[in-house]
Amino acid sequence: MRTRPLKVALLGCGVVGSEVARIMTTHADDLAARIGAPVELAGVAVRRPEKVREGIDPALVTTDATALVKRGDIDVVIEVIGGIEPARTLITTALAHGASVVTANKALLAQDGPALYEKAREHGRDLYFEAAVAGAIPLVRPLRESLAGDKVNRVLGIVNGTTNFILDAMDSTGAGYSEALDEATALGYAEADPTADVEGFDAAAKAAILAGIAFHTRVGLDDVYREGMTEVTAADFASARRMGCTIKLLAILERAADGESVTARVHPAMIPLTHPLASVRGAYNAVFVEADAAGQLMFYGPGAGGSPTASAVLGDLVAVCRNQLNQATGPGESVYTQLPVSSMGDVVTRYHISLDVADKPGVLAQVATVFSELGVSIDTVRQQGRPDSQESGGEASLVVVTHRAADAALTRVVDALRTLDTVRGVASIMRVEGE
Secondary structure, eight states: OOOOOEEEEEOOOOHHHHHHHHHHHHHHHHHHHHHHEEEOOOOOOOOTTSSTTTTTOGGEEESSSHHHHOOOOOEEEEEOOSSTTTTTHHHHHHHHTTEEEEOOOOOHHHHHHHHHHHHHHTTTTEEEEEGSSSTTOOOOOIIIIITTTSOOEEEEOOOOHHHHHHHHHHHOOOOOOHHHHHHHHHHSSSSSSSSHHHHHHHEEEEEEEEHHHHHOOOOGGGGEEEEOSOOOOHHHHHHHHHEEEEEEEEEEEOTTTTOOEEEEEEEEEEEESSSSGGGGTTTEEEEEEEEEEEEEEEEEOOOOOOHHHHHHHHHHHHHHHHHHHHHHHHOOOOOOOOOOOOOOOOOOEEEEEEEEEESSHHHHEEEEEEHHTTOOOEEEEEEEETTTTTTSSSSEEEEEEOOEEEEEHHHHHHHHHHOTEEEEEEEEEEEEEOO
């Protein structure tokens, strides 16, 4: 592994930027192992240096973003300030001074993406932007790299979590648009001014970026047809249900049948309940891709938020840093972190345990005592007598669902339960994955 660190400049330290800085610090060893060299946060440009940023060395903070990106020792610039200016000037300046760039700026890429890509090629640097579309979902790189040899014909996606939350609430509760928007605002899914989301501007910017990548052509924001979802009503959902459909705000990108043109549009649409996108709930995003050779692919996950977006930014950081090393020294061998492999006994999850027990008072208390004494917490218990209780000697079924516990602890509980004279048998044990 190379010992000289790759130096990173961070532009912006809000929700996403502060999370990027935190992960770079706390996961420094993992990042170094994946890249093949350590990475060092060399400077953080902000507008308000007086604002306390936990975990960031104050000596790294500056208000002079231009001077930071012009430093000759900066290898990578991460831009998470958003907007058109000064982001555009800072990115082009960084590229001109030899730094590669990672950005989450969908508005800038939708407006000036082709010019920025050309600027990066001109200077022999990278410009990566996975976080600009659909948060943590790995989508840009698969379209740009994994499917580069294929022909993408259609991209159909839910790319805005706020609108999906609102439409999902309208569908599942029968609420009107205003009520669903109020709920989204109260829960923090919608901004105080939700115009960019509900009128489709955010989705249109993402659609322009995706169309350019999917179809290898220049697609600007002005090329995307946009229609918001503020006019969708409860009556529309009732009609959709009668047709076996639901309503989603979709980004739809298509190649013409003759291959001579493409279309990009954002608008509410009914989709059959059988379509994979129909089951995307809450503030989640999902993108459905159709390609000649690969067929149908779906990418799903959280589309926004500090941690998910930071995850995408750092994925790009690793890729860009690897490219930097390969340009300097040629491809090297993979570096592994040599993490230990845990035994099954250390695995922590929830459990669903079905017991055959005597149908008499005090059994539940006995069983609960075993769990408590062995340190496994019970979430829910359900006891049910059997119609053939008399013939079976007075047996009942007792189902216990635990909170998260180590497999070894659960094994001790089950062994202890089997020693109780009131427990006739353990009918089944099933792990419950997910929360």
